Amino acid sequence: MTVTFPQKGLPWLLLLPQLLVTAIFFLWPAEQALEQAFYQEDAFGLSREFIGLENFIDLFTDPLYYQSMLTTLVFSFSVAIVGMSLALFLAVMADRVIRGKLAYQTLLIWPYAVAPVLAGVLWWILFDPSMGPIALWLKSAGVDWNHYLDGNQAMILVVIASTWKQISYNFLFFLAGLQAVPRSLIEAAAIDGASPFKRFWTIVFPLLSPTTFFLLVVNLVYAFFETFGVIDATTKGGPGQSTTTLVYKVFDDGFVGLDLGGSAAQSVVLMAIVGLMTVIQFRFIERKVQYS
């Protein structure tokens, strides 16, 4: 059914707030970044010079930039996969709880309210090699934990810190998705003798696929764009460059190093990558999604 409005202006007026937000907080900065990427400018904005593609050439001739891309891919997919599987597991469990359901759900949603930097600091303290409780426990279990030296451990740390927050968000969506699965389908399968495991994989999970797909997109975007606070608070991109993701590099070069042109060029590249990824996801993965 199509709703028709008597005047042409009203629909636009109703859309206006959202359009304004998009224009002010997305289109305008994006345009600025695009322009800045072709300039070299001192920090104070006293002089500015058009240098064409030089910022981009600098980026793509730097082998470390490719390494950073690889790091980002490993990081983002780890965050998305770990975060989503844990959240799904928790949601399935919470869905079964009968007593104290609300308490469990509230507690599981809570971490989402924590600011990224705080989440980073929290995990940084827990994993501090000399005084962090988890690090000390790991040491007593025979694992030599020192993320200041070991790049893989540093990666594990930033993945944990970034995932922890996101689990709540994923949990919320999965729980809602689970509650929308018709009981009758599951009961029918149960009567036919399908095991709980089989019921989950053949009925529940496929019905959750729109949610899962949505979360995959959101989680990847989160890992690509919003995790520099966590990384800054935990590893600062080190040791070496082992946790320097693309977005952390944008932040570090732009806001710490004050190299605005170079940083803008990086964010343009990042924007292109995420755009491309989203297109790929919608083109290829969405085909497997079953909207009921």
Next chain:
Amino acid sequence: MHNLKLASVVVGLSMASSAFAATQVEWWHAMGGANGEKVNEIAKAFNDSQSDYEVKPVYKGNYTETMTSAIAAFRAKQQPAIVQVFEVGTASMMAAEGAIYPVYKLMKDSGQAFDESAYLSAVTGYYSNTDGEMLSMPFNSSTPVLYYNKDLFKKAGISQAPKTWQEVESVSKKLLASGVSCGFTTAWQSWVQLENLSARHNVPFATLENGFAGLGTEFKFNGPLQVAHIEKMGEWQKSGIFSYAGRTNDGAAKFYSQECAMFTESSAGYAGIKRNATFDFGVSELPYWEGKVKQPSNTIIGGASLWVLQGHSKEEYKGVASFLSYLSKASVQADWHQFSGYLPITKAAYDLTKEQGFYKANPGTETGVNQMTTGTPTANTKGLRFGNFVQIRGIIDESLESVWSGKVDAQTALNTAVERGNAQLRRFEKANK
């Protein structure tokens, strides 16, 4: 327009009627915690001492955040009159000629008595131009020293702090044998183990007087001395003599927990160590390599200075000048030095502190001053001045970490850092022509 806005902010923030009478001077700083309270105290004392000006200190987060916000504010024409900038930001500030108001000029223009020779040259040299004119006002300066755990030393049967790196090695071996799990750790590795290592041995860190003589600098820290030191530290990391604990001063935790018996850290770390150490500790000068230098040279400073930004009224600048003069007074300086552990910036403040018996009552607090003022600073020891130094420090950190983890040998790592660092210098030069 700017003043109008400022005035409306003032009206909104303070109902005090004195706010209208006195000219406001905003001061953005990066001093958190106890030092931040002290900064407020200093400003208040200045405000109470006269009625023409009112200095308003505003805490803006850590050094990078403070500098970034000041620059962003400048671009939006909302900049404060005074901003505290850390030493690695010095070159960026100096290059921004249209944005800064050099302190020597400000003092002259406002008719304040200003005697540059009253300041410690090892401190002011860092913030002066090639003609020796002071561009910013040093505020909190520090220099790296060696802290050691006297209790652990006693247990291992060691009676004296190590003076040389050779002794650090032998002392550490004894400590390890006595059951300590690590000999020493360090804070700010690039500053302590490369920049100050070079200065202490009077070896260049870069060409053109470490960047003081102008742009076009090339890094030199992949020389034999630096490579030998870093290589040794890489070996020590393996044998437990050295234990790496992160890029900033996270190593303090290892020292407090008595995991490491020694700690090379800023002289300004004194207050924190005094508060947190549950053991008897001593302070000693930064070690040097015996045989590589006859008489170790002075170390260079870190910390921050106060920059005055353009775009304010004459009246405000008069207030700034009078505040900066107040800050340099021996009593104010001595109080700040004794409270925070930062170095005194004038000879008078140093003498006053000595007279008051502070160094005797707090052994070790004089170490930094002595070490920084040994001999006359040379081209290799008066400081460092590089554009994009923040990123360059990051590059050096990355290279050093690859040595500590045993992935790359010292020579290759330092060569890489020099090459990448030079590229950053060239980028800075292009942007600041």
